[in-house]
Amino acid sequence: MINPIPFNKPHSNGSEIFYIANAINNNKLSGDGEYTKRCHSIFESKYGFAKCLLTTSCTDALEMAAILLNIGPGDEVIVPSYTFVSTANAFAIRGAKIVFADSSSNNPNICTESIRELVTNKTKIIVVVHYAGVACDMDEIKKIADSNNVYIVEDAAQAVDSYYKGIPLGSIGVFGAFSFHETKNIICGEGGLLSINDVAYFERAEIVREKGTNRSAFFRGDIDKYGWVDIGSSFLPSELNAAYLFAQLESIEDIQAKRKSIWRLYDESISAWAQKLGIVTPEIPEWATNNAHMYYLVCRDMSERDFVISELRKLGIGAVFHYQSLHNSNFFKGKHKGPILSNSERYSDCLLRLPLYYDMTFEQVSFISDSLNDILLRRV
Structure with a gap:
């Protein structure tokens, strides 16, 4: 454990x-x-x-x-x-x-x-x-x-x-x-x-x-x-x-180097099996660098995302969802007269953020990756 x-x-x-x-x-x-x-x-x-x-x-x-x-x-x-x-x-x-x-x-x-x-x-x-x-x-x-x-x-x-x-x-x-x-x-x-x-x-x-x-x-x-x-x-x-x-x-060079190594280990551990399961992993466009601020997944639907968060928490892993689309917020609801923002709503419903901080160990990253695979295979 x-x-x-x-x-x-x-x-x-x-x-x-x-x-x-x-x-x-x-x-x-x-x-x-x-x-x-x-x-x-x-x-x-x-x-x-x-x-x-x-x-x-x-x-x-x-x-x-x-x-x-x-x-x-x-x-x-x-x-x-x-x-x-x-x-x-x-x-x-x-x-x-x-x-x-x-x-x-x-x-x-x-x-x-x-x-x-x-x-x-x-x-x-x-x-x-x-x-x-x-x-x-x-x-x-x-x-x-x-x-x-x-x-x-x-x-x-x-x-x-x-x-x-x-x-x-x-x-x-x-x-x-x-x-x-x-x-x-x-x-x-x-x-x-x-x-x-x-x-x-x-x-x-x-x-x-x-x-x-x-x-x-x-x-x-x-x-x-x-x-x-x-x-x-x-x-x-x-x-x-x-x-x-x-x-x-x-210490920014040291901080960034460690965060990037954690991000790369996540990606190497997750991306291959995630693609097979229909889970989306981060894409870095050719014009952009990656400062390793965040590693996220986009699940297939909200119920899958919420199930994964719940199961990870049972293992002591603090995964979270992220932004709720502002056009649907209590404050703005009724004021949005524009088009349907389907991609924004998809990320609100399906995006899952994984722990990522300087003091994480590679053992912890591997444990999270393996746990994710096990949890998602149970949903197939």
Whole structure:
């Protein structure tokens, strides 16, 4: 009998406590201290983002994007239905009309044909979600956006250290939003980052993030006093979060290598027999890299998915389903006037996520794979 395997276990490399203690000893716990600046520098140098700002969550980064693009009533924002609520909510709270797009048939990313059918002269933003850290078809999406004078915002919550044709995700749209929630590849408990890829938004982004004040410019010595100059909110994380994140960034190569080895073992152990049973495993398009954020299966129907989850839990394995399509949510039900989003609904009903975290052992991965095979054979 193997010990229980949770769905997720937050990773610590040992340096986090040292850096947090150092931040405390520096007597600087609020945002934009030494560790925040170090994190900004790493993201900008490693991934070539024009400018980065840490936030308290990916949700906050998306809300900043909505403010910076002056979203308001009358604007339409195209969003995949198969995503976390923050992807849509960040724009809905600004008064935008949310227009839900379907997923692709071969992976949960947004379908480009669905986008084409939904663009109108009121569309202001296309929000893409790089599901499982795997890039959407950004060339096609950029063609649609450019031909309709529409902005692209990348919800890259799951996509740190992942690429599209060699280009880092989060650097293609006007903004990218990342998450460092404890379930992500690199973490700080709760945290996020806004990547800003157009110099025209640099100054205002700092103001929006600092409650609508030009406080950042004041602390740099650019102005002799600061005040309220725009709308905004308190989007800065504390130095304690930034210190934890900095330790993770120092170990990102090791973290990614281990996660990828776990992902590959899952795929090698599962894909052959899964195909024979009609179970779909992840597909990595030729244009995308795999950052090993997630390993998932798509079962044949909801009853099979729920049966597998239940049976795995009896063995102490914490498998879970994922997003429930937002167009069918209690909040949005009755407001969706668009087409049937059959692929999105299929993933909501059938997608199953397996445990994947740095501290997993290969023995645990093999145990999960073998257990899955046994469980699914009982359903044939």
